Amino acid sequence: xxxxxxxxxxxxxxxxxxxxxxxxxxxxxxxxxxxxxxxxxxxxxxxxxxxxxxxxxxxxxxxxxxxxxxxxxxxxxxxxxxxxxxxxxxxxxxxxxxxxxxxxxxxxxxxxxxxxxxxxxxxxxxxxxxxxxxxxxxxxxxxxxxxxxxxxxxxxxxxxxxxxxxxxxxxxxxxxxxxxxxxxxxxxxxxxxxxxxxxxxxxxxxxxxxxxxxxxxxxxxxxxxxxxxxxxxxxxxxxxxxxxxxxxxxxxxxxxxxxxxxxxxxxxxxxxxxxxxxxxxxxxxxxxxxxxxxxxxxxxxxxxxxxxxxxxxxxxxxxxxxxxxxxxxxxxxxxxxxxxxxxxxxxxxxxxxxxxxxxxxxxxxxxxxxxxxxxxxxxxxxxxxxxxxxxxxxxxxxxxxxxxxxxxxxxxxxxxxxxxxxxxxxxxxxxxxxxxxxxxxxxxxxxxxxxxxxxxxxxxxxxxxxxxxxxxxxxxxxxxxxxxxx
Amino acid sequence: xxxxxxxxxxxxxxxxxxxxxxxxxxxxxxxxxxxxxxxxxxxxxxxxxxxxxxxxxxxxxxxxxxxxxxxxxxxxxxxxxxxxxxxxxxxxxxxxxxxxxxxxxxxxxxxxxxxxxxxxxxxxxxxxxxxxxxxxxxxxxxxxxxxxxxxxxxxxxxxxxxxxxxxxxxxxxxxxxxxxxxxxxxxxxxxxxxxxxxxxxxxxxxxxxxxxxxxxxxxxxxxxxxxxxxxxxxxxxxxxxxxxxxxxxxxxxxxxxxxxxxxxxxxxxxxxxxxxxxxxxxxxxxxxxxxxxxxxxxxxxxxxxxxxxxxxxxxxxxxxxxxxxxxxxxxxxxxxxxxxxxxxxxxxxxxxxxxxxxxxxxxxxxxxxxxxxxxxxxxxxxxxxxxxxxxxxxxxxxxxxxxxxxxxxxxxxxxxxxxxxxxxxxxxxxxxxxxxxxxxxxxxxxxxxxxxxxxxxxxxxxxxxxxxxxxxxxxxxxxxxxxx
Numbered sequence: 021x022x023x024x025x026x027x028x029x030x031x032x033x034x035x036x037x038x039x040x041x042x043x044x045x046x047x048x049x050x051x052x053x054x055x056x057x058x059x060x061x062x063x064x065x066x067x068x069x070x071x072x073x074x075x076x077x078x079x080x081x082x083x084x085x086x087x088x089x090x091x092x093x094x095x096x097x098x099x100x101x102x103x104x105x106x107x108x109x110x111x112x113x114x115x116x117x118x119x120x121x122x123x124x125x126x127x128x129x130x131x132x133x134x135x136x137x138x139x140x141x142x143x144x145x146x147x148x149x150x151x152x153x154x155x156x157x158x159x160x161x162x163x164x165x166x167x168x169x170x171x172x173x174x175x176x177x178x179x180x181x182x183x184x185x186x187x188x189x190x191x192x193x194x195x196x197x198x199x200x201x202x203x204x205x206x207x208x209x210x211x212x213x214x215x216x217x218x219x220x221x222x223x224x225x226x227x228x229x230x231x232x233x234x235x236x237x238x239x240x241x242x243x244x245x246x247x248x249x250x251x252x253x254x255x256x257x258x259x260x261x262x263x264x265x266x267x268x269x270x271x272x273x274x275x276x277x278x279x280x281x282x283x284x285x286x287x288x289x290x291x292x293x294x295x296x297x298x299x300x301x302x303x304x305x306x307x308x309x310x311x312x313x314x315x316x317x318x319x320x321x322x323x324x325x326x327x328x329x330x331x332x333x334x335x336x337x338x339x340x341x342x343x344x345x346x347x348x349x350x351x352x353x354x355x356x357x358x359x360x361x362x363x364x365x366x367x368x369x370x371x372x373x374x375x376x377x378x379x380x381x382x383x384x385x386x387x388x389x390x391x392x393x394x395x396x397x398x399x400x401x402x403x404x405x406x407x408x409x410x411x412x413x414x415x416x417x418x419x420x421x422x423x424x425x426x427x428x429x430x431x432x433x434x435x436x437x438x439x440x441x442x443x444x445x446x447x448x449x450x451x452x453x454x455x456x457x458x459x460x461x462x463x464x465x466x467x468x469x470x471x472x473x474x475x476x477x478x479x480x481x482x483x484x485x486x487x488x489x490x491x492x493x494x495x496x497x498x499x500x501x502x503x504x505x506x
Numbered sequence: 507x508x509x510x511x512x513x514x515x516x517x518x519x520x521x522x523x524x525x526x527x528x529x530x531x532x533x534x535x536x537x538x539x540x541x542x543x544x545x546x547x548x549x550x551x552x553x554x555x556x557x558x559x560x561x562x563x564x565x566x567x568x569x570x571x572x573x574x575x576x577x578x579x580x581x582x583x584x585x586x587x588x589x590x591x592x593x594x595x596x597x598x599x600x601x602x603x604x605x606x607x608x609x610x611x612x613x614x615x616x617x618x619x620x621x622x623x624x625x626x627x628x629x630x631x632x633x634x635x636x637x638x639x640x641x642x643x644x645x646x647x648x649x650x651x652x653x654x655x656x657x658x659x660x661x662x663x664x665x666x667x668x669x670x671x672x673x674x675x676x677x678x679x680x681x682x683x684x685x686x687x688x689x690x691x692x693x694x695x696x697x698x699x700x701x702x703x704x705x706x707x708x709x710x711x712x713x714x715x716x717x718x719x720x721x722x723x724x725x726x727x728x729x730x731x732x733x734x735x736x737x738x739x740x741x742x743x744x745x746x747x748x749x750x751x752x753x754x755x756x757x758x759x760x761x762x763x764x765x766x767x768x769x770x771x772x773x774x775x776x777x778x779x780x781x782x783x784x785x786x787x788x789x790x791x792x793x794x795x796x797x798x799x800x801x802x803x804x805x806x807x808x809x810x811x812x813x814x815x816x817x818x819x820x821x822x823x824x825x826x827x828x829x830x831x832x833x834x835x836x837x838x839x840x841x842x843x844x845x846x847x848x849x850x851x852x853x854x855x856x857x858x859x860x861x862x863x864x865x866x867x868x869x870x871x872x873x874x875x876x877x878x879x880x881x882x883x884x885x886x887x888x889x890x891x892x893x894x895x896x897x898x899x900x901x902x903x904x905x906x907x908x909x910x911x912x913x914x915x916x917x918x919x920x921x922x923x924x925x926x927x928x929x930x931x932x933x934x935x936x937x938x939x940x941x942x943x944x945x946x947x948x949x950x951x952x953x954x955x956x957x958x959x960x961x962x963x964x965x966x967x968x969x970x971x972x973x974x975x976x977x978x979x980x981x982x983x984x985x986x987x988x989x990x
Contacts (some may be wrong), residue, residue, distance in 0.1 A: 069948075100552045106551070116551070118551070118552070119545065122552060218552065219552040219553070220552055221551040221552045222551075222783075224660075225783050253556060254554050255783065256554075256555075256782075256785065333782055336586050336596050339594060339596055340593060341551075342595060344590050345648075346551075356590065360588055383586070383774055383778075383779055384777060388777075388778075
């Protein structure tokens with residue numbers, strides 16, 4: 021039953037073939053069996069999940085069930101969940117139980133879904149391998165010696181291993197799309213402002229966006245239907261109508277204009293990844309799409325600009341973790357400065373400290389214009405690159421990552437880790453949506469095709485991804501490794 | 507050497523919104539510690555700010571009142587520093603694009619001259635919480651009720667040249683914000699605080715001297731005292747061959763002196779950058795026009811009208827327009843009694859005296875404007891004389907009656923104007939005072955005018971103060987002269 025997509029499970033619940041309680045118990049059992057080797061969950065909320073499942077079954081019996089009622093989900097541990105530990109993958113928040121629900125959590129509760137627990141992640145969403153978690157690294161279900169990607173690595177691994185049919189992630193520079201690619205699942209980063217950020221612990225506020233991670237584009241469409249929309253508690257969420265993303269999944273692709281950014285097929289791209297992506301593109305040609313090369317000339321500035329803007333925002337966003345009101349507090353502080361210094365030095369891991377230092381430096385007097393102001397100018401140029409490209413083509417396609425999942429511990433140098441996000445990071449700077457869909461393998465390790473659209477083109481991206489999944493079966497492949505440990 | 511003082515003020519005005527600038531928590535003063543701090547005010551992980559539109563409207567109204575440019579776009583920035591009563595580790599403020607641009611405020615000095623003080627800009631920001639160092643046995647208590655309270659920081663140009671000008675400027679700002687109703691202006695509760703920048707330079711020199719900033723001065727009187735001390739300190743320092751250093755100082759009202767808090771070298775680098783959680787504030791012309799149409803008559807306009815249309819002196823106009831409460835009270839008294847001069851005299855005289863004696867504000871006056879207006883009316887229509895009027899006022903003040911008429915009636919203070927009745931009393935007094943009558947008759951004619959006072963006093967006494975004094979005077983003179 022864990023091989024099924026959300027769509028299939030929803031039908032099974034609807035026909036009475038399955039109860040939500042049976043489904044929930046099944047996934048809880050799988051987590052118990054397999055997660056010792058994967059480490060994809062930080063917290064499993066079994067009791068709450070069973071209660072929610074029973075309530076969902078009751079609602080269904082009363083005729084009050086919606087499309088998602090009774091379906092289990094996992095939440096990245098960056099979303100505040102009332103009464104449940106919300107750690108953000110950090111020692112700093114190991115003792116933090118959120119007193120409120122994030123807006124998206126509220127929305128899924130209202131839709132009747134069942135929360136299985138909170139998934140592992142790079143600390144404060146800073147990382148591309150899930151090795152920066154206080155709770156230890158997550159392993160890739162396709163190959164336990166490989167990373168699952170990050171920062172939403174727990175969510176990606178849990179979906180890939182069939183420990184949950186779907187999960188929520190967040191994406192600041194590729195944190196949904198890259199782990200989706202590494203774990204062979206489908207992950208969508210919506211347009212900035214499409215989904216409320218309220219209750220999502222901030223890393224880089226102008227880049228963070230929550231999105232669905234599931235087995236198929238169709239599943240993601242149903243999840244986005246719940247998540248998307250304006251929230252009065254988030255001024256950066258956009259007051260714009262939400263279409264039914266499931267309705268347009270089957271629109272034909274004939275005449276679709278695909279652009280291949282030449283900068284996404286250059287040096288550093290693994291030839292086997294490139295081969296898989298080119299084959300995927302040829303599938304689209306067979307579906308009636310036309311393909312042309314385009315250029316995004318400022319692409320090589322994306323990583324430097326991102327590593328000015330994101331740490332700058334993070335250095336300020338993470339100031340509230342000071343040991344005073346919540347979170348980790350050092351033992352016996354001698355004075356206020358000692359309290360700050362030791363609480364933060366003990367509570368934050370190395371990568372988080374590195375980014376706080378970078379951000380503090382770039383915002384400092386005398387450096388602000390050279391770094392922050394300049395990076396914002398670059399950001400506008402990058403955005404313009406995309407807008408110009410979308411004058412000529414409907415969607416852009418390329419690899420989600422230059423390589424398949426790398427080995428645990430392989431990338432010791434932070435800059436080589438940052439370069440992992442070369443194809444995903446510009447998308448956050450531009451605020452546009454992107455989706456990663458499974459498109460083949462290099463050995464046992466999956467390859468992800470990234471599809472990008474213009475602002476608020478989620479319906480189109482989901483349609484384009486769904487049509488590919490109608491024509492291919494990459495997204496239906498299951499990792500054998502995870503099954504061995506069950 | 508002749509020295510010139512240069513002063514600029516940063517005035518923090520707490521806006522009278524119901525809820526905080528970025529959250530729905532109440533801003534009411536004096537609640538139990540931390541009972542008015544919600545998730546947003548506490549800076550919990552994941553929370554986001556939402557701008558209070560009322561705070562924006564109030565800031566814009568201030569800008570319109572000081573004839574300022576209101577830029578179409580303003581932006582909130584984060585001012586980053588660590589302090590236990592600053593929950594997020596940054597204060598949301600406006601550094602680069604404030605909501606109110608350059609403007610101008612007119613101040614009135616003691617000699618009735620006026621001066622324009624330029625406003626550099628005014629920006630919106632959130633207040634921090636309070637650190638309580640007493641009662642916590644070596645630890646610090648944090649009360650976050652005040653965290654997120656909206657403040658408008660009004661920054662002047664260095665246009666003031668004396669402590670008196672600075673105090674007059676602060677009063678002018680106080681009067682504008684209370685007229686607009688955008689702040690209660692309560693300085694004791696911290697609704698208005700100011701930072702004073704002071705420097706001195708040789709008279710005639712154009713370049714400014716090095717300034718010291720005196721933080722958190724919270725009364726008109728302290729502003730004058732702090733500046734007076736600081737000017738003297740700086741002049742003495744320079745004349746003794748020393749140099750003023752740029753620093754932040756604290757005013758100690760117990761000793762009337764300022765003390766160094768931190769020098770420029772120790773100052774924080776606040777790492778300002780645009781707050782990514784808030785969108786730029788965009789104000790269109792229609793919004794500004796709407797707010798402009800809602801503006802009340804402001805103190806300067808009122809002062810002008812009191813002089814031009816009502817014929818009050820510059821001094822009276824200035825006193826009576828000093829606060830909106832005062833002006834509204836005066837205008838109501840005038841409306842009820844119909845006489846500008848009498849209304850002005852009563853409000854500035856009897857009423858203000860009584861309020862001052864009991865340290866009451868005019869809004870808390872036990873005598874309402876209508877009550878006072880009716881009282882003045884009874885003086886004007888000769889129902890009572892001036893002496894009786896003071897008695898009636900005291901009775902109203904102490905709540906001895908609902909209206910002037912009721913008190914006049916109850917106390918029998920109605921003025922006797924019946925000539926026959928007064929003549930009867932005069933005849934009786936003359937009959938009872940043969941010795942004084944003889945003295946009067948024998949006196950030099952020019953001394954008789956003075957002597958008549960005795961007879962007037964006796965008649966007034968006989969009437970228990972109710973006889974019309976002018977009438978008594980005239981009739982007495984006639985009768986006494988008839989005896990000559």
